[in-house]
Amino acid sequence: MPVKYLFILNDxxxxxxxxxxxxxxxxxxxxxxxxxxxxxxxxxxxxxxxAGQKTPQxxxxxxxxxxxxxxxxxxxxxxxxxxxxxxxxEEHLTPGxxxxxxxxxxxxxxxxxxIIVF
Numbered sequence: 001m002p003v004k005y006l007f008i009l010n011d012x013x014x015x016x017x018x019x020x021x022x023x024x025x026x027x028x029x030x031x032x033x034x035x036x037x038x039x040x041x042x043x044x045x046x047x048x049x050x051a052g053q054k055t056p057q058x059x060x061x062x063x064x065x066x067x068x069x070x071x072x073x074x075x076x077x078x079x080x081x082x083x084x085x086x087x088x089x090e091e092h093l094t095p096g097x098x099x100x101x102x103x104x105x106x107x108x109x110x111x112x113x114x115i116i117v118f
Contacts, residue, residue: 002034002035002036003034003035003036003113003114004035004036004037004038004111004112004113004114005026005029005035005036005037005038005112005113005114005115005116006037006038006039006040006108006109006111006112006114006115006116007022007023007025007026007037007038007039007040007115007116007117007118008040008042008105008115008116008117008118009022009023009039009040009041009042009045009048009117009118010042010043010044010045010117010118011043011044011045011118012044012045012047012048013044013045013047013048013050013053013062014047014055014062018118019045019048019062019118020060020062020065021118022116022118023039023048023062023065023066023069024065025116026039026069026074027065027068027069027072030069030072030074031072037069037072037074038074038075038076038077038108038111038112039066039069039074039075039076039077040076040077040078040079040100040104040105040108041076041077041078041079041082041097042079042082042105043079043082044086046078046079046082046083046086046088047086047088048062048063048066049063049066049076049078049093049094049097050063050088050092050093050094051063051092051093051094051095063094066094066096066097067094067095067096069096070094070095070096070097071096075098076096076097076098077097077098077099077100077101077104077105077108078093078097078098078099078100079100079101079102079105080099080100080101081101081102083099
């Protein structure tokens with residue numbers, strides 16, 4: 001049986017490195033055998049899932065990191081209420097990120113063996 005990890009990010013894409021570090025760990029775990037990962041973006045972390053991020057050369061880019069996770073078949077949900085509060089529409093999201101809900105977060109929490117919050 002795989003070990004199932006749920007990551008919940010709360011901090012904005014840029015300004016702190018909490019979401020960046022959470023994504024680094026999620027990617028590292030998602031590449032391991034016998035591990036399943038899911039990612040939920042809440043509050044200001046919904047900005048991590050926004051498409052079209054342009055960062056300076058050599059600076060980390062969370063959109064690319066989210067795309068990498070999606071390419072590893074990691075489901076990525078973004079809190080719908082949090083998106084609405086920030087004026088973000090589903091069409092603003094990076095491919096692989098879907099509009100989600102508290103009900104889905106509840107289901108994912110029950111699914112997970114371990115929940116990691118950044």
